Amino acid sequence: MELGSCVNVHTLSPTQFLSRAAGIEPEATAIHHVSSSKNIIRRSYKDFARRASGLAYFLRRGGFQRVGILATNTPAFLESIFGIAGAGAVNVAINYRLQPDEIKYIFEHAEVDMIIVDHEFAHVLNDFRLAHPHVPLLVDSDTDGISGPFDMAISEGQAIDLQNGDMGWSGLETQVPQEDAMLTISYTSGTTSRPKGVVYTHRSIYLAALSNVIESGLYSDNRRCKYLWILPMFHAMGWTFPWAVTAVRGTHYCLRKVDYPQIWSLLIHEQLTHFCAAPTVNRLLCHAKQAKRLPNPVSVTVAASPPSAALFEQMTALNLNPVHAYGLTETHGPITRAYYMPQWDKLPANVRYQMMARQGHGVVAALPVRVIKPGLPEGELVDVQRNGQEIGEIIFQGNLCAHSYYKDKEATRKLFAGGWMHSGDLAVWHPDGAIQILDRAKDIIISGGENISSVAVENFLMDHPDIIEASVVGVTDEKWGETPKAYITVVPGSKVTPADVILWARNKSKISKFMMPREVEIISELPKTSTGKIKKKVLREAARKTSRNLPKL
Known part of the structure; x- marks a missing residue:
C-alpha cells in the first residue's frame, strides 16, 4: 500500500518513535552511559533525536x-539504529565477539557499503578492509560525544541539514512507502553452519516493539521506564527493545560490558x-556479592534458554520479577510469554515457580503457537x-515471524514448510494451552531407547x-548408547565434589533413574555465546576428548 493512499491507514515504521518521543517530552532523559573514558553521559530525547538525525543526513549525503x-x-549503537533508518538505509548489526573471518563473511554476505564500529573492535575488521578497501569505517570513540569520527560525522550531517532548511526529522524517512521493506538484517549464531541473515521489515519491528511494550509492561504514568542494556543490542536487534523503550520515552541505560557490581x-x-537477560546472566547476578533485595520491583524479561524454577525463586526473593518469554532470532525475540495466573497463588512455591518457568502462550502481536508431531x-x-506428555516441535505463524533468510531461498522454504515457521525446539503442550520446552532436537539424549531431556536434568x-x-x-556409552554427563559451576568456596552431586542426585528421586547424570564435571565457567546461551557443541566435543575416569552413578 502506497503512503497517503488511504486516510485511515498509515504505513508502519518504528523509526517514527524517536521523533515522536522528542516532540512529546524533549527534555526527558533518553540515555545514561558510562563511557570508555569513564565519563557519565546523559542525553535528553531532544539531543538523542538531533544526533540521530545528523547521522541520517550524513549517511544520505554519502549515498550509503x-x-x-x-x-x-x-x-552510538542506539543513534545508529535510528540514524541509518532515517537515511532510508538498512542496518546490519553483528556480534563483535565473532572471529574476524566470520565478521568478514557476514559483512560481505550483507553487502555493506559502510561500517560504524566502536574503537575497541576496529582491528577485527582488518581482514575485511584488506578485501574491501573501498568500504569506509566510521569509528566511535565512546568518550565525550564531541570528538572522534562518529561525532564529527553527526556534526557534518547537522550542518547539511541546516544548509537545506533545518528540516530535522521531517526531512527524513520516518514512514516508508512500503512497510514490508527491509529495515535490518539480523544474523543467526551459525553454530552448525554459516550464519543466516534474518530479514526484519519496518512493519514487523513496529509490531514486535509494541508487543514488548505491552508484554514487558514498559509504560506507566507514575514510573518512567529505566531500561538496563544487558542484552546485546546486536542480538535479534536487542529483541526490538531499542524501539520499544524509545516508544514509551524510557531511559536507555547503556553498558559497554556485563559487569555485575556495576x-x-x-x-x-x-x-x-x-x-532483559538470559537465565545464565540472571543466575550469576543473583549470586553476585552485591546482591540484595531491592526496595522496588524490577521487571526482568528472561529468555534465550529455558530457565529453572529454582532461578525464578531466587530472582523473586531479590525483587527481580521474571517475565518469562521465548523466541528465536527468526521471531524478533519474544513470541510467547508465561502469563501468571491468580490461581497459582494457592499453589506450593515450588509448583508455582515451575508454572512460571513454562514457555506459555503466544504474545499479543502473534498468533497462538502450535506443537506438531515430529518425523x-x-x-x-x-x-x-x-x-503435557507427547513431545513435538514448536511452530509459529503471524506478524512476528521474520520475512525471510537473506539470499537463501532454500533455507527460507524449509523454515516455512507447510505454511508455518519451524523452530527446531521440542516441547509438550499442556491442557491449558501453554507450551513447555524440553530441548532442542539435537540436544535430546537417547539412552537405552529412552528420550532424555537435557533441560529437565539441568533444571533438576x-x-x-x-x-x-x-x-x-x-556421551557415548557401550551399554546404553548414550548417557547424560553434567558440567556444572559452583558457588565460590563450595567444597562439593562430583561424587557428592551424584550421591545427591541418586537420593533426590525427583526424576527417573535413567535420566540422572552418570558423570559430573565441575568447571570454572561454562562456554557461552555473547547472549548467554551455553555452547553445548563445545561441551560435547570436550566430553568426547576427556577420559572416562570421572565419578559415575
Missing part, C-alpha cells in the same frame, strides 16, 4: 544503503525498572495431544544449593 554496526551497547550499583542507585513428511502438520540439578549453572550433554 547498507550500513554495518560493530559495537557494544553504547549510545549492574547492582545501577539497580540500587538509579532505581532501574526493566532489563512426518515435510509440510505435513499434525498437532500433538494437549496432555539447579535445585542443588551449591550449583550455579548446569549443562547436560550425551
Whole structure:
C-alpha cells in the first residue's frame, strides 16, 4: 500500500518513535552511559533525536544503503539504529565477539557499503578492509560525544541539514512507502553452519516493539521506564527493545560490558525498572556479592534458554520479577510469554515457580503457537495431544515471524514448510494451552531407547544449593548408547565434589533413574555465546576428548 493512499491507514515504521518521543517530552532523559573514558553521559530525547538525525543526513549525503554496526551497547549503537533508518538505509548489526573471518563473511554476505564500529573492535575488521578497501569505517570513540569520527560525522550531517532548511526529522524517512521493506538484517549464531541473515521489515519491528511494550509492561504514568542494556543490542536487534523503550520515552541505560557490581550499583542507585537477560546472566547476578533485595520491583524479561524454577525463586526473593518469554532470532525475540495466573497463588512455591518457568502462550502481536508431531513428511502438520506428555516441535505463524533468510531461498522454504515457521525446539503442550520446552532436537539424549531431556536434568540439578549453572550433554556409552554427563559451576568456596552431586542426585528421586547424570564435571565457567546461551557443541566435543575416569552413578 502506497503512503497517503488511504486516510485511515498509515504505513508502519518504528523509526517514527524517536521523533515522536522528542516532540512529546524533549527534555526527558533518553540515555545514561558510562563511557570508555569513564565519563557519565546523559542525553535528553531532544539531543538523542538531533544526533540521530545528523547521522541520517550524513549517511544520505554519502549515498550509503547498507550500513554495518560493530559495537557494544553504547549510545552510538542506539543513534545508529535510528540514524541509518532515517537515511532510508538498512542496518546490519553483528556480534563483535565473532572471529574476524566470520565478521568478514557476514559483512560481505550483507553487502555493506559502510561500517560504524566502536574503537575497541576496529582491528577485527582488518581482514575485511584488506578485501574491501573501498568500504569506509566510521569509528566511535565512546568518550565525550564531541570528538572522534562518529561525532564529527553527526556534526557534518547537522550542518547539511541546516544548509537545506533545518528540516530535522521531517526531512527524513520516518514512514516508508512500503512497510514490508527491509529495515535490518539480523544474523543467526551459525553454530552448525554459516550464519543466516534474518530479514526484519519496518512493519514487523513496529509490531514486535509494541508487543514488548505491552508484554514487558514498559509504560506507566507514575514510573518512567529505566531500561538496563544487558542484552546485546546486536542480538535479534536487542529483541526490538531499542524501539520499544524509545516508544514509551524510557531511559536507555547503556553498558559497554556485563559487569555485575556495576549492574547492582545501577539497580540500587538509579532505581532501574526493566532489563532483559538470559537465565545464565540472571543466575550469576543473583549470586553476585552485591546482591540484595531491592526496595522496588524490577521487571526482568528472561529468555534465550529455558530457565529453572529454582532461578525464578531466587530472582523473586531479590525483587527481580521474571517475565518469562521465548523466541528465536527468526521471531524478533519474544513470541510467547508465561502469563501468571491468580490461581497459582494457592499453589506450593515450588509448583508455582515451575508454572512460571513454562514457555506459555503466544504474545499479543502473534498468533497462538502450535506443537506438531515430529518425523512426518515435510509440510505435513499434525498437532500433538494437549496432555503435557507427547513431545513435538514448536511452530509459529503471524506478524512476528521474520520475512525471510537473506539470499537463501532454500533455507527460507524449509523454515516455512507447510505454511508455518519451524523452530527446531521440542516441547509438550499442556491442557491449558501453554507450551513447555524440553530441548532442542539435537540436544535430546537417547539412552537405552529412552528420550532424555537435557533441560529437565539441568533444571533438576539447579535445585542443588551449591550449583550455579548446569549443562547436560550425551556421551557415548557401550551399554546404553548414550548417557547424560553434567558440567556444572559452583558457588565460590563450595567444597562439593562430583561424587557428592551424584550421591545427591541418586537420593533426590525427583526424576527417573535413567535420566540422572552418570558423570559430573565441575568447571570454572561454562562456554557461552555473547547472549548467554551455553555452547553445548563445545561441551560435547570436550566430553568426547576427556577420559572416562570421572565419578559415575
